[in-house]
Amino acid sequence: MSSAAIRKNVTDTGKYDNQESRFAVIDSRKLERECFVRVIKASHTKLSITAYGSVQEWSEGPDREGPCVILLNIGGRRVGMPAVASSLQRLVAEAEDTPVIVLSESEDLRDMIAAIDCGARGYIPASVGVDVIIDAACLTSAGGIFLPASSLSALREAISKDTDRPLGIEQHFTSRQAAVADALRHGKANKSIAYELNMCESTVKVHIRTIMKKLRASNRTEAAFKLNALFPKEHDPAN
Structure with a gap:
């Protein structure tokens, strides 16, 4: 009315x-x-x-x-x-x-x-x-x-901004951990991750252990599955 x-x-x-x-x-x-x-x-x-x-x-x-x-x-x-x-x-x-x-x-x-x-x-x-x-x-x-x-209007804008942000990446990981996590969820090996991110392979292993601990994942496959839920779809080049 x-x-x-x-x-x-x-x-x-x-x-x-x-x-x-x-x-x-x-x-x-x-x-x-x-x-x-x-x-x-x-x-x-x-x-x-x-x-x-x-x-x-x-x-x-x-x-x-x-x-x-x-x-x-x-x-x-x-x-x-x-x-x-x-x-x-x-x-x-x-x-x-x-x-x-x-x-x-x-x-x-x-x-x-x-x-x-x-x-x-x-x-x-x-x-x-x-x-x-x-x-x-x-x-x-x-x-x-x-x-x-x-x-x-203010509520719609707030929801829009929240939707546009990566879903929890910054809240869970440091920038380097997030980069390793992104590579991990794409199934890349430690040696490839180390080369692409200019890290020592031992450093990559430390990051992966930390990531798996934070995700409470028992293996790399489970970690990759949980990481896919955290990263926004637009972050994935395949989409």
Whole structure:
């Protein structure tokens, strides 16, 4: 469903006309807090929003159980900061079933994951517009979890980089051991490996013993089989 369709559906069902339409925003920066509230009210006149300067202020407020969504704006701070994480965890615990969404200037995937780990039901970077914030609030109040599209792009890029790396070669062997291992998996004899890599044959034997020990292989054939699983296919000239 598109963003416009979500907003239309919420409006048609009258959600903005009842008590469930109340939002709470928590932001320690007074100017940013007041500007945010005015922008939300100007674009969504039927939406009620109450602002607080801290989690403590919200906790002590008379209508803390009123909002259907709580927006915690941390600005330029990072969720990974102990003070921010502690404040978020406290808010989530006290909010109970009321979803908490983190607003932040950071688009780092690690911050998004940290926010979800702390119990937040959504993470919104400062690069999005007001309508996205409203859509995210609607989604989380319905039981969903919201993350921006940029998080998917970052995750796809991270997976792509991980796939492009040799599968465990650097983690298991030194550069010289890896060169010997590559030759070993192609069935080359010690003398040939020594000649190609400009090593003494005795050095090649030491490397092979080390490689077999790390692989827990009992013979060269077993070692070659396990090495083929470690080397990426594109590393093999035959492919």
